[in-house]
Amino acid sequence: MILYDYVLSASCYKVRLMAALLGTPLTLRAVNFHPGREHKSPEMLALNPKGTLPILQDGDTVLTDSADILRHLTADHPEWQSSDDDRWLDFASDLNDSLGLARLHDVIGYAADIDTARAAGVTALRKLEAHLTEQRFEGLIFLTGKTPTIADIACFPNTALAPDGGVSLDPYPSIRLWMRAIRSLPGFIEMPGIHRLHELAHPA
Amino acid sequence: MDWVAVALTEDVPPGVVIPSRIEDTDLAIWCTPSGRYHAWSDRCPHRGMRLSHGFVRGETLACIYHGWQYNETGSCDYIPAHPKLTPPDTICVPTYTCAEEGGVIWVSLTDTDRPLPALGGRTPVRSLPVNMSAADLAAHFGATTFTTIAVVSDVDVLLAVQPCTGGTCMVHALAAAEADRSSVSHWLENLRATLEGVPA
C-alpha cells in the first residue's frame, strides 16, 4: 500500500499511526505540500481531483479521505471497529475544520478566520472532554469502550496538536489521560508536536 | 494565601505531570510513582522550558528539552549532557506547599498553617474550565471566598474554585459519595452555560 504523505499533516498521521498500530507496512511517498503545493500538481490531481492529502493507493483502489482509509486498513481487524465509530469519524472531521485549520493558519499561514476556528475548536474539545469524562465514570478510557478503535485514532491527531493552533489543552484532564492511553499503545509512533512517552525509555 | 484546589487526584495518577496555574503563577503538578504529589514552578531553571511538558522517571521529574532531572526536593540531580557531573545545589526549581485531601490536590503559594478546607465527606466528580473569574463565580453564589463554595439546590455540590488568568477559572466539583456522577456532570455543564451566557 502506498500513502501519499505529508509529514506535518494531522490527517496523514492518522493513517501512519493506524498502520503502525496494526503492524501494516506502508510505502510512504513524501509530497511537498508546503511550500511546494505539490498536492495541486497535475500528477496528484490525476490521483485525487480534490487536491487533498492523504491518498492511499492499494492496488486499483484509491482512497482520498482519512476516515475511508482507516476503515479500509482495519477491514480485517474487527477489534479496531465499533458501531459508534461513524459519529466520531464525523466529529474528527469537525476537529479538522476547527483545530486543524487554526493550526495551518498559525504554522504555515493558511487563510482563516482564526478567532472563529479557535472558538469552534474549544467547543469541540469541551464536547470531547464531557464524553471522555462519562466514559471514565464507567471505567472506560477510550471513546467507544475499553479498547481503542478507529474513532480514537481519527480524533487523536487534531486534538493533540491543538496547541500548534493556539488552543490550550491544559484545562481538559480526561482528554489528557485519553491521549496518554493512546501514546501508551504498543506500536505507537509520534509526529512533530506529539511526544512519545519518554518515561518508558531507560537512561544510561 | 489560602489553599487552592489545583486538580483532582484521579486526574494526576502516579508518574504523571500536568500544567496548572494560580492566577499568574504557572505550576507543574506531578505525582511520583510511589504516589506523592508536588507543586512546582512550571519553568526549568536551565532554559525556561515548561516542566509540565516533561516526564516522570523514577522519583524524579525530567524536563523535555534537555532531560535535566529534578528530585523530590526540586534539586537538579542529573544533567544528561554531562553524565559524570554532580550538579551544584544551586540548580533547583521553586516549590510550593502541596497537600492531598479528599481526592483533591491543594496548593498554597505561601507557607500556611491553615487547615485544609472541609469537604463534608463529599467525593470528587470532575474539573471543568469556566470563562468567568473566580471572584465573579463566588459572587454569583453569594459566597465571600472561592476556596470552596457549597451549593445546595437540586443537587448537593461543593465547588472548589481555582483562579486562572484572563477572567477564567477551573471548577473542581465534589458531591455526596452516593450521587450519580453523570447527572452531577450534566448539572455542571448547564451551570457553566448559564454562567457564561452561552448554550452548552
Place this chain on the structure above:
Amino acid sequence: MNAAIDNHWYPVAMITGIDAPRETLLLGKKITLGREDGTCWVLDASGAELPTVERFGHLWTSPGQPNRDLFTIPEADNPGRRLVDVGSVKVKCSPLRAVENFLDIAHFPFVHTDILGAEPHTEVDRYDVKIREEVDEVWATKVKFYQPQAAKSAAGGITTEYMYRVPAPTCSVLYKTCPPRPGEWDIITLFVQPLTDEWCEVWPWMALYDDDSTMSEMVSFQQLIFMQDRSILENQIPRKLPLDPGMEVPTQADMTSVAYRRWLKKIGYTYGAQLVAA
C-alpha cells in the same frame, strides 16, 4: 530607529514563493513585497522603497542602512549540491530563542529522538567557541554528537561533526558531516524573520550532497525536525531571550549559546531580548 537593530539584513520571503504582492511584518512594522519583471521589491509602511538582496533562494531586506553586505556561504556554490527551499514556519517566540535553539545539540536525544540523538548517547564533549573579531561572527567548531539518523541520506547511526556559525543576529549556518561524502560538509541554515520581538517566521534553507532522496523527502525531513523544535520554542518562559546572566543556568554544553548571548549584548542587539531579570 535603532541602528544596532535596523542596519541588518533580514529574510522576508522565499523567492520562488513570491507571486502577488503581499504584506508581512518586519521588526513589528508592516512591509509589502512583490516581484516585477523578475526583480523583487520591498516597500515600508510609508511606501518608501527598502534595499533588497536576493541570495540563498530568499529575498532579504533592511529597514536601515546596512553597513555591510549580506553574508555569503561560499561552500554552498560547490557543484553537486542540491539547494533546498524548505518553506517557512511561524513560531510564537523571540527570533533570538529560535536561533539559540538551532545552536544547541544537547536537546537532540529528547526532542529529535531516534533521529538526531537518542539516549543513552547524551553526553556533549567540550568543543571550541569563539567570536571571530575580524568578521564579527560567532563560531563553534569540533562539535561532535552521536546521531541515529543524521540526515535523510544517512543509513544508521554515526558520530556527526558540526560547525556552527552566527553571521547575523537572526541567522545561523551549520556545517555538518555529510553521510554520502566523507570530507565534505552539508550546509543547513536557519534564517529568521523577526515579525515582532515575540513572534517570528523561520526560513530554513539547505545545500546538501544527496543524490538519492527526492526534493520532497529532503523538505519533509527538515520540516519534521523544525516542527519538533517549535513545540519547545512556544513553551519557554519568558518568550524573549534573557541576555543577562542569572535568569537561566548554562553548562559547558551551552558554550555556543553563552557566546551568542554575549555577542548580542556586545553589538547592542536587543530586539527580542530580555535585559533585566523579570
